Amino acid sequence: MSSPTRPLDPTAFRSALGRFASGVTVVTYRGPNGPRGLTVNAFCSVSLDPPLILVSIARWSRSHDLVVDQPFTVNVLKPEQEALAKHFAGIADQVQIPWYEGQASPRLYGALVQFECSPWRTYDGGDHSILLGQVIDLQVSEGDALGFFSSRFIPIARPIPSQPTLPFDPFELPYDA
Structure with missing residues (x-):
């Protein structure tokens, strides 16, 4: 594989990645002194x-070595949980954390979705570790999702029921379209 002719500017690369809208999650796990979490998109x-x-x-x-190879829960946040996202990203004051225990790891009460996982594999991802978790339990509730786009939190509204849905599951396509 050939290398690029010039190195990428890390700031420009990060800014470009920020143009991809994503949901906001908090990964929760059991630390040595109780439940802990970190914001992950x-x-x-x-x-x-x-x-x-x-x-x-x-x-x-700070959470890296504590969560690798441990059970964890991915909590998909709602817009009203923005303060939790900021808290677990280290950019907000202390907030009341609505913890409760799952089967193997702590969860956040009120999350839109909770995927409780047992560790499956960990891969090298450069300056990150890629953690694969096998979902052992999930909880789904109603509501909108908290998103992140261009360095800002945004609400992601549920589709209006009258809007048409796709006549197929795009994740089940047998070929590249």
Whole structure:
């Protein structure tokens, strides 16, 4: 593989990545002194069978060594949980954390979705570690999602019921379209 002719400017690269709208999650896990968490927007599905998801955790994060190879829960946040997202990103004052215990790891009460995972694999992702978790339990509630776009939190509204849905599941296409 050939290398680029000039190195990428890290600030420009980060800014370009910020143009991809994503949901906001808090990864929760059991630390040595109780439940802990960190805000993560690098989260996606990997496999339906077995049910696998991934999160990307910065190696410099204080949580990195505590969450690798441990059970964890990915809590998909609602817009009214923006203060939690900021708290677990280290950019807000203390807030009351609505913890409760899942099967193997702590969860955040009121999250839109909770994917509780057992560790599956960990991969090198440069300055991040890519954690694959096998989903062992999930909880889904109603509401809108909290998003992140261009360095700002945004609400992601549920579709209006009268809007047409796709006549197929785009994740089940047998070929590249």
